[in-house]
Amino acid sequence: xxxxxxxxxxxxxxxxxxxxxxxxxxxxxxxxxxxxxxxxxxxxxxxxxxxxxxxxxxxxxxxxxxxxxxxxxxxxxxxxxxxxxxxxxxxxxxxxxxxxxxxxxxxxxxxxxxxxxxxxxxxxxxxxxxxxxxxxxxxxxxxxxxxxxxxxxxxxxxxxxxxxxxxxxxxxxxxxxxxxxxxxxxxxxxxxxxxxxxxxxxxxxxxxxxxxxxxxxxxxxxxxxxxxxxxxxxxxxxxxxxxxxxxxxxxxxxxxxxxxxxxxxxxxxxxxxxxxxxxxxxxxxxxxxxxxxxxxxxxxxxxxxxxxxxxxxxxxxxxxxxxxxxxxxxxxxxxxxxxxxxxxxxxxxxxxxxxxxxxxxxxxxxxxxxxxxxxxxxxxxxxxxxxxxxxxxxxxxxxxxxxxxxxx
Amino acid sequence: xxxxxxxxxxxxxxxxxxxxxxxxxxxxxxxxxxxxxxxxxxxxxxxxxxxxxxxxxxxxxxxxxxxxxxxxxxxxxxxxxxxxxxxxxxxxxxxxxxxxxxxxxxxxxxxxxxxxxxxxxxxxxxxxxxxxxxxxxxxxxxxxxxxxxxxxxxxxxxxxxxxxxxxxxxxxxxxxxxx
Ligand SMILES: Cc1cc2nc3c(=O)[nH]c(=O)nc-3n(C[C@H](O)[C@H](O)[C@H](O)COP(=O)(O)O)c2cc1C
Ligand code: FES
Numbered sequence: 001x002x003x004x005x006x007x008x009x010x011x012x013x014x015x016x017x018x019x020x021x022x023x024x025x026x027x028x029x030x031x032x033x034x035x036x037x038x039x040x041x042x043x044x045x046x047x048x049x050x051x052x053x054x055x056x057x058x059x060x061x062x063x064x065x066x067x068x069x070x071x072x073x074x075x076x077x078x079x080x081x082x083x084x085x086x087x088x089x090x091x092x093x094x095x096x097x098x099x100x101x102x103x104x105x106x107x108x109x110x111x112x113x114x115x116x117x118x119x120x121x122x123x124x125x126x127x128x129x130x131x132x133x134x135x136x137x138x139x140x141x142x143x144x145x146x147x148x149x150x151x152x153x154x155x156x157x158x159x160x161x162x163x164x165x166x167x168x169x170x171x172x173x174x175x176x177x178x179x180x181x182x183x184x185x186x187x188x189x190x191x192x193x194x195x196x197x198x199x200x201x202x203x204x205x206x207x208x209x210x211x212x213x214x215x216x217x218x219x220x221x222x223x224x225x226x227x228x229x230x231x232x233x234x235x236x237x238x239x240x241x242x243x244x245x246x247x248x249x250x251x252x253x254x255x256x257x258x259x260x261x262x263x264x265x266x267x268x269x270x271x272x273x274x275x276x277x278x279x280x281x282x283x284x285x286x287x288x289x290x291x292x293x294x295x296x297x298x299x300x301x302x303x304x305x306x307x308x309x310x311x312x313x314x315x316x317x318x319x320x321x322x323x324x325x326x327x328x329x330x331x332x333x334x335x336x337x338x339x340x341x342x343x344x345x346x347x348x349x350x351x352x353x354x355x356x357x358x359x360x361x362x363x364x365x366x367x368x369x370x371x372x373x374x375x376x377x378x379x380x381x382x383x384x385x386x387x388x389x390x391x392x393x394x395x396x397x398x399x400x401x402x403x404x405x406x407x408x
Numbered sequence: 409x410x411x412x413x414x415x416x417x418x419x420x421x422x423x424x425x426x427x428x429x430x431x432x433x434x435x436x437x438x439x440x441x442x443x444x445x446x447x448x449x450x451x452x453x454x455x456x457x458x459x460x461x462x463x464x465x466x467x468x469x470x471x472x473x474x475x476x477x478x479x480x481x482x483x484x485x486x487x488x489x490x491x492x493x494x495x496x497x498x499x500x501x502x503x504x505x506x507x508x509x510x511x512x513x514x515x516x517x518x519x520x521x522x523x524x525x526x527x528x529x530x531x532x533x534x535x536x537x538x539x540x541x542x543x544x545x546x547x548x549x550x551x552x553x554x555x556x557x558x559x560x561x562x563x564x565x566x567x568x569x570x571x572x573x574x575x576x577x578x579x580x581x582x583x584x585x586x587x
Contacts, residue, residue, distance in 0.1 A: 074451065086515045086554035117451075124462075124499045125555055127568040153449045158458050159498035161553065175454030175483075177496035193451040236517040236558035243559045278516055278554075310516055310558070324519045328553050334496075 002222060002248040005210050005230050006203065010097045016132050018139040021100035027145060029209035033108040036212075041112035045208065047216035049228030054080050054164075054201030055277070055305050056381075057227075057294035066188035067113050067196045076197040077110050077118035078173065078187075079205060081133075082157055082164040084123055085277035086328060087308030090232035090244055091202040095122065095129035098206065099136035103145065103152065105205035108212055110150045113198050117151050121169050124157040161332040165380045166199040168334065179336050180380035203232060223249040227293040237274075237310040238266040249293040253283070256292060257311060266313030272396070273312065276305030278325055279385025281392035282318075302388070318397040319355040319404055322389065326351040329386035339374035340383035346370065347390055359405040364394055433474045435482075439463065443482055454483060457493060461500060470501040498552070506541040506548035508586045511565040512579075514551045517558035526562050527551055529576040533583055547586060 009015040009024055021027065033041055046061030067075055079102065083091040094102060106118050122130045134154050140146045155173060162168040163178040170192045172178040191197025207229055211219045220228035227249050233256055236242045240262030247260065253275060257263065264270045270285040275292070281302040283290075290296045297304045312321065330348035335341045347370060350363045371390040374383055394401060435443065443460055447453035460482065464475050471479075471494050473487075480490040494500045512530060514523040527538065530549050534542050541548040557563050560572030564579070571582055 076451075083556050084554065085556075087517060087558055088554075089556045089558055092556055123556075124497070125565060128570070155455075156459060156462060157497075158461065158500055160496060172458065173455055174452065175450075175457035175485075175493070177493050193455070195451070234559065236561060237520050242517075242561070274516070308558070310520075312520070316520060321516065321519070324514070324516050328515060331553060 002230055002246075004246050005222075006094065006098070006101070006206050006232055007244065007246040010093065015097045016099055016136060018100060018136070018143060021098070025213075026100055026209075027104055029104060029212040030107060030145070033111055033212050036111075038112050038114055041108065041212070044216045045112070045211060048211045048219040049216075049223060049226065050204065050207055050211060050219065051227045051294055052201055053203040053207075053231050053307070055085065055279075057304060060200065060204055063188060063200075064109070064113050064198060066186065067198065068189060071196055074117065074193075074195045075113055075115040076192045076195055077106060077113060077115045078166075078169065078192055078197055078199045079106060079118065079120040079202060080164060080166065080169060080199055081120055081122040081126070081129075081202045082169060083126070083202075083306075084161040084164045085279065085306040085308055086325075087234060087236060087274055087277050087310040088306040089234045089236075090307070092126060092129050093232070093244055094202050094206055095126065095133045099133045100140065101206040101209060102133070102202055103136060103140050105208035106152065107145060107150055108208050109198070109200070109205055115198070116149060117153070119153050119155050119173055119192070121155045121157060121163070121173055123163075124159045130154065130156055160334070161328075162334040162380075162382060165382060167380065169199065170197065177334075179334055180382070182379055224291060224293045224295070226295050231307055233260075233292065234306075234308045235261045235311070236308075238264060238313040238316065239311045240265050247292075250291050252296075253288040253290055253292055253309070256309060257288065261309075261311075264311060264313050267315050269314040271312045271314045271316055272318065274308070274310035274389075276303050277308040278310070278328065279303075279388055280305045281388040282396060283392075284396050302392070305385075317355075318393055318400050319351070322351045322393045323348070323355045325389045325393070326386075329382075333382065333386075337378040337383070340378045340386070343370050343374050343383070344386055347386075354401055354404055357404055357406065359401075361405060361407075363405065364398065364401055368394060433468060433472070433478045435463070435467065439467065440482075447483075454485065457483060457485075457490070458497075461490075461494060465500060470504050472502070504541075504545075506546055508546065508567055509548045509550065509565075510583070510586075511550040511552040511555075512574075513553070513555045513557075513561070513563055513565075515554035515558075517554075518562040521561035523551075523562040525576055526564070526574050526579050529579055530583065533580055547583065 014020050042064045050060045052058045160178045163172045165180050167181040168178040187197040222229050233245045245260040273283045326348040330344040333340050333344045353359050371387045375387045446456035446459050476490040477487045480487045512527050538551045562574045563572045
């Protein structure tokens with residue numbers, strides 16, 4: 001079993017307080033980072049093979065290095081705590097149980113990218129996490145960790161999945177509706193309020209103090225060749241022990257389901273698994289011998305995304321599940337790009353009538369056609385995230401859909 | 409957040425459905441100081457729009473067209489801009505809501521754990537449909553997308569709190585306890 005890093009204190013009473021964080025070695029990495037040049041911190045994080053844990057899996061150190069050299073104006077650090085990917089709940093735990101780890105990670109990151117101001121965008125529904133985190137920020141100010149060259153503003157969202165997409169988040173932070181923006185320019189060049197901005201996920205930044213403390217080699221050695229460290233898998237659905245599991249990113253999906261989460265509940269037989277939040281393509285029961293790192297899932301045409309694992313036992317109806325997923329994307333489409341706005345609603349309608357037993361013969365092919373044509377044509381990756389499930393649910397379980405469509 | 413096809417973000421402006429707005433849409437001097445403090449935290453004060461809209465909703469109960477116009481004036485923004493923002497987000501209510509909001513998650517993990525039974529039980533107990541408010545103004549019922557507590561499915565948000573591992577019995581007791 002890998003050592004727990006991010007979750008090591010979760011079982012302790014008052015793990016969210018400054019006192020407990022300090023007792024367990026917290027804020028020690030700050031001294032070490034203070035003695036390092038910004039470029040050396042970026043280099044260390046590059047060598048650690050830390051990859052973004054919010055969804056896209058982009059190498060973190062490399063992202064930081066995109067801040068234009070010689071830029072003299074403000075640079076912002078934005079933390080994505082808008083956790084909304086169905087099946088994901090790890091950031092909620094981090095905000096509630098170890099908020100100071102994020103604050104320390106932010107302070108170090110700010111030094112690396114020369115930022116004096118950070119924003120933490122917390123989804124509006126997360127009231128308790130927001131209170132906990134805000135209290136921790138106050139403690140950090142009183143203790144003098146914040147307010148000496150780096151400030152943190154805690155920002156509450158107001159309910160919109162699309163604000164988890166980094167440029168939608170930036171729009172929202174700027175007081176606009178959460179419409180994503182065309183890239184390029186990427187946020188590192190022109191982000192929040194027009195300034196170079198680094199957007200990172202909560203969990204990504206919570207790793208940073210440990211990398212500084214214990215070194216890039218140590219962190220890299222915990223994972224696979226192309227991704228270092230551990231991460232927190234959120235496991236739910238039909239498993240015996242739903243919950244969060246921190247393990248090496250080299251764990252396989254089979255080990256995660258059977259060794260960590262206690263095996264399949266329901267009728268006990270596995271049918272399919274959503275491996276990385278609902279936007280990741282569905283895997284069938286014979287595809288679970290993959291490593292749960294970025295490349296492991298790319299190899300099976302799915303994605304690790306936010307590492308939200310949802311398990312389906314054999315009694316789960318895939319057509320019913322597709323209705324739920326399709327409703328979600330229809331509801332959350334921001335309406336900016338035509339293919340996404342129109343297709344998500346249309347596909348939801350077709351998925352629903354199929355599940356209700358009055359689908360048309362051509363519906364399945366129409367869904368696949370509409371899905372494939374729209375992929376890659378929109379401003380952000382939201383629609384690609386919808387296409388993953390549309391196609392995989394139907395292609396991998398086509399017979400189950402066909403059985404519901406009246407003949408003749 | 410409501411059920412139904414298509415994004416509800418683009419719901420056209422609705423009139424106030426004949427309900428009376430609170431007598432005065434105006435912040436106290438302390439609140440106005442808080443507005444200015446919030447605005448000063450952002451490189452452009454417009455960044456404080458969501459926080460101030462949260463304040464407006466907490467103060468006035470919902471964000472009416474009057475409240476939008478008032479908030480717009482505090483930011484030197486057009487009422488149309490504020491309306492566009494308010495209508496985009498699911499947590500802002502444009503109509504008066506119940507004293508309590510019960511938002512039952514019906515996304516994937518909650519669906520697998522029987523969310524539909526929970527929603528059906530709420531509808532039956534309260535005698536209203538999803539998206540409606542009881543006649544006594546006590547409870548607004550919603551079905552919402554993943555609240556990211558799927559390890560405790562089925563679950564719901566009741567006002568500020570997450571209520572976890574629901575059963576019809578448990579949700580019945582919860583509803584009965586809301587004054
Ligand atoms: C539709 C959509 C939703 C997203 N939601 C989230 C989210 O809730 N949290 C998150 O950290 N990243 C989310 N992302 C990924 C972000 O755009 C971005 O890649 C990430 O925050 C960068 O941080 P990281 O490199 O540390 O992962 C989402 C992306 C898309 C396309
Ligand atoms: S599906 Fe209900 S909380 Fe995630």
